[in-house]
Amino acid sequence: MTTWLDFWSGSPNIYVNDRHLRVHCDRIAQDVARLIGTAPGRRVLDFGCGDALAAPTLAKATGATLLLYDAAPAVCQRLASRFAGAANIVVLDEAAWTTRPAASVDTIVMISVAQYIGRDDLVGLLERMRTVLTPDGAILVGDVIPPEADLVADLVALLGPAARHGFLGAALIGLVRTFFSDYRRLRANLGLTNYTEADFIALARRAGLHAERLPLNPGFNQKRMAFRARKI
Ligand SMILES: C[S@@+](CC[C@H](N)C(=O)[O-])C[C@H]1O[C@@H](n2cnc3c(N)ncnc32)[C@H](O)[C@@H]1O
Numbered sequence: 001m002t003t004w005l006d007f008w009s010g011s012p013n014i015y016v017n018d019r020h021l022r023v024h025c026d027r028i029a030q031d032v033a034r035l036i037g038t039a040p041g042r043r044v045l046d047f048g049c050g051d052a053l054a055a056p057t058l059a060k061a062t063g064a065t066l067l068l069y070d071a072a073p074a075v076c077q078r079l080a081s082r083f084a085g086a087a088n089i090v091v092l093d094e095a096a097w098t099t100r101p102a103a104s105v106d107t108i109v110m111i112s113v114a115q116y117i118g119r120d121d122l123v124g125l126l127e128r129m130r131t132v133l134t135p136d137g138a139i140l141v142g143d144v145i146p147p148e149a150d151l152v153a154d155l156v157a158l159l160g161p162a163a164r165h166g167f168l169g170a171a172l173i174g175l176v177r178t179f180f181s182d183y184r185r186l187r188a189n190l191g192l193t194n195y196t197e198a199d200f201i202a203l204a205r206r207a208g209l210h211a212e213r214l215p216l217n218p219g220f221n222q223k224r225m226a227f228r229a230r231k232i
Contacts, residue, residue, distance in 0.1 A: 003190070004116035004117075004186065004190060005071055005072060005116075007182060007183070007186055008070075008071075008072040008075065008116075009072040009073055009074050009075075010074070010182075011074075012182075012183065013177070013181065013183075014178075014183055015174075016158075016162070016167060016170040016171050016173070016174030016177075017167055017170045017174075019165060019166065019167045019170070020161075020162070020167055020170065020171070020174075021051065021053065022053055023161050023165045023167075024161075024219070024220075025050075025051065025052065025053040025054040026053075026054050026057065027161070027218075027219055027220060028054065028111055028218050028219050029054035029055070029057045029058040029061070030054075030057075030061075031142075031216060031217075031218035031219065032046075032058060032109055032111070032140070032142075032218050033057070033058055033061035033062055034216070035140055035214065035216065035218065035226075035228075036062050036064070036107055036109075036140070037062070038061075038062060038063050039062045039063060039064040039106065039107065040062075040063035040064070041063070041064070041065075042062070042063075042064045042065070042106040042107065043064065043065050043067060043104065043105050043106050043107075044058075044062060044064040044065070044066050044067065044105070044106065044107045044108075044109060045066075045067040045068075045069060045092075045105045045107070045108045045109065045132075046058075046066060046067070046068050046069070046109045046110075046111075047069050047108055047109065047110045047113065047129070048069070048070055048071065048110055048111070048112075048113030049068045049069065049070050049075075049079070050070060050075060050112075051075065051078060051079070051082075052068055052079060055068060055083065055086075055089050056086060056087075056089065059086075059087070059088040059089055060088075064088070064106070064107070065088045065089075065090065066088060066089045066090070067090050067091075067092055067105065068083065068089065068090070068091045068092065069091075069092040069093075069096075069097045071094070076091065076093055076094075079091045080093075100132045101132070102131050102132060103131075103132070103133065103134045103135065103137075104132055104134070105132045105133055105134065105137060106133075106134050106137045106138075107137060107138055107139075107140065108129050108132070108133060108137070108138075108139045108140070109139075109140045109142070110129075110139065110140070110141050110142070111140075111141075111142040111143050111218050111219065112142065112143035112219070113143075114141055114143075114144050114193065114195070115143070115144070115145050115192040115193050115194070116192070116193070117193060118193060119193060119203060122193070122203060123203060123206045123207050124207075126139070126203075126204060126207035126209060126229070127207045127208065129207075130207055130208050130209060130231060133231065135231065136230075137230070137231075138228050138229065138230050139209065139228070139229040139230075140214075140226065140227075140228055140229075141200075141211075141226065141227045141229065142217055142218040142219065142224075142225075142226040142227075143217060143218065143219055143221065143224045143225075143226070144195050144200055144224060144225040144226065144227065145192055145193075145194050145195070145224055145225075146194060146195065146196060146197075146223065146224070146225060147194040147195075147196060153221055153222075153223035153224075154221065155175075156220075156221075157219070157220040157221035158171055158174075158175070158220075159171055159172075160220065161220050195225075197213050197225060200213075200225070200227055201213075201227070204227070204229045205232070208231060208232050209229040209230065209231060209232060210229065210230055210231075210232050211227040211228065211229035212227065212228055212229075213225055213226070213227055214226040214227060214228055
């Protein structure tokens, strides 16, 4: 396994159990719905959406048509079978994403993906997103990791919800498992791309976007950052 995409294409075990994945997806969907507001008839693309268990909640809360895309083929296949025939949810494969017409998406959401992409590749990706975005559209980038690694914030983000939602035991076992996991090895070898607030804003500008930091980061880790970017 040499890239992050290889990792996501395998059987990544980053959630301690099904309950953890469900609680995580529900929280992300709630927070993203708050940030988007109601958007009936609009098209919202969740880029790098992962298993997106709460996609129906997000589609219902916003009234938007939700487009789901994930570059890992195994994730893409799971999404296609999970949401076949679901109202207002369309799963895009690689070809559908790369040929997506200009100005055809109103909002793009990308949560917890930027850290797995190099800086220059992220500029290229944001440029592509800028093209598919409508003139008044916005890109919401969440879970951007600041340079100072905050182990305490990561632990609080795992153990707080685990205690509240009844999977504390599994979370503690999960911490031990993480220590011996491919995720930890890859994180040590490949690293994660970090940004200061100013770094991210400058990088977005290279892609022709004006980004501003948001007060809320979708999910349980408020030490990580979220930005809304619009065309300059
Ligand atoms: C940590 S998960 C985040 C999933 C979801 N956005 C969430 O917040 O729960 C990262 C996801 O990003 C996807 N991903 C990583 N690099 C990507 C890329 N270059 N293009 C599209 N998806 C990517 C992975 O396959 C994985 O499903």
